Amino acid sequence: MPQSYVTLSLETHLFFARIMKEHALFLEAGFPCINNEWIEDAESFRQQFEELLAEVIAISNGRINCDILNSNELVTEFTLPAEERTACLSGVAIDTDLTKKQKDLEASPARDEDREIVRRVHQLNARSLPLLNDFIAFKEAIIREMDTGNLFTANYPLLVKHIQREAKLYRATIQNLMNNRQVSYRELLGTENFWNQIMMEHALFIRGLLDPCEEELIKTAHEFSIDYKELLNRANCQNRRELQALSEASLEETLKYRDFKAAGTKGILNCEIDSIILPLLADHVLREANHYIRLLESTKQNG
Numbered sequence: 001m002p003q004s005y006v007t008l009s010l011e012t013h014l015f016f017a018r019i020m021k022e023h024a025l026f027l028e029a030g031f032p033c034i035n036n037e038w039i040e041d042a043e044s045f046r047q048q049f050e051e052l053l054a055e056v057i058a059i060s061n062g063r064i065n066c067d068i069l070n071s072n073e074l075v076t077e078f079t080l081p082a083e084e085r086t087a088c089l090s091g092v093a094i095d096t097d098l099t100k101k102q103k104d105l106e107a108s109p110a111r112d113e114d115r116e117i118v119r120r121v122h123q124l125n126a127r128s129l130p131l132l133n134d135f136i137a138f139k140e141a142i143i144r145e146m147d148t149g150n151l152f153t154a155n156y157p158l159l160v161k162h163i164q165r166e167a168k169l170y171r172a173t174i175q176n177l178m179n180n181r182q183v184s185y186r187e188l189l190g191t192e193n194f195w196n197q198i199m200m201e202h203a204l205f206i207r208g209l210l211d212p213c214e215e216e217l218i219k220t221a222h223e224f225s226i227d228y229k230e231l232l233n234r235a236n237c238q239n240r241r242e243l244q245a246l247s248e249a250s251l252e253e254t255l256k257y258r259d260f261k262a263a264g265t266k267g268i269l270n271c272e273i274d275s276i277i278l279p280l281l282a283d284h285v286l287r288e289a290n291h292y293i294r295l296l297e298s299t300k301q302n303g
C-alpha cells in the first residue's frame, strides 16, 4: 500500500501542480493592468505551485510508473518552447528547468518504500490542501467579480469555472489518497463525464479564441464540441457494458482530438495559425487530452 500511495500521490502532483501553475499564469496574463492586486495574487499562486512541483520532482525519480512518462501528460515535445515563448509574450518568468527535470524523470518497477519517503509524500499532500483551498477561493472571487461586472479579464467566465473544477478534482484526488479510499464504479463514470466535459469546453474555447479568418479550424473545433456533447448525453450508463462502450467511444474521440490539439500547438508555435491563444495554453490542453487518454487506456486494461 505505501508504494501505491507514494506513486499515485507523486503522479497526481506531477500532472496537476503543473496544470495549476499554468492556470495561475493564464489568470495573471488575463487581468487588465489596472488590477495590480489580482495580478500579484495570481503570480503568488503561480510561484507556490511551482515550488510544490519542484519538491515533488525532487523525490519522483524512480518512484513513478512508465505509463505516465510515456503518456506525454507531464511534458510534451512542445512544452519547453511554449514556455519560452509564453514567458516572452506575457512577461511572466517561468522556471523552465522544472520542465527539463520533469522530462528526464525515470520510472521504476514497484518497490517497498521506506518510512521517510512515505512521511515526506504525506507532508506534501497535507501541504497542498490549504494551497488548493486558497486557490479555489481565489477563483471563486474572480468568478463572483466577473459575474457582477466588477472585473474584466481576457479569460472567458466559463474558462475560470472550468479551471475551478480542475482544482477541485485535484483536491478531491489528494483527499481520497490521504483517506486511502478505493475508486468505485460510479466514480469511474464520474471521471469520464468530468473529462468529456473538459474536452468539450476546450473545443469551445479553441473555437472562440481562433482568429475569425481561421474558418476551417473553427469548424473542426465546433465539430469536436458536438462530438463530446453527444458523449456527455450518453452519461446515464446503467451497466458495465454500456460504460465500456462509452469508454471506447471516448478513447477513439480523444485520440483524434489529441492529434488536432498537437497540430494546433505546433501551428501556433510556428506562427502558422492566427489566434489569441497563448502557446502554453495550446500545450496545456494537449497535455490534458494525453492525461485523459492514459486514464481511458488504463481502465480498458483493468476492465
Ligand SMILES: [Fe+2]
Pocket (backbone or CB within 6 Å): 019, 023, 163, 166, 284, 288
Ligand atoms: Fe486546465
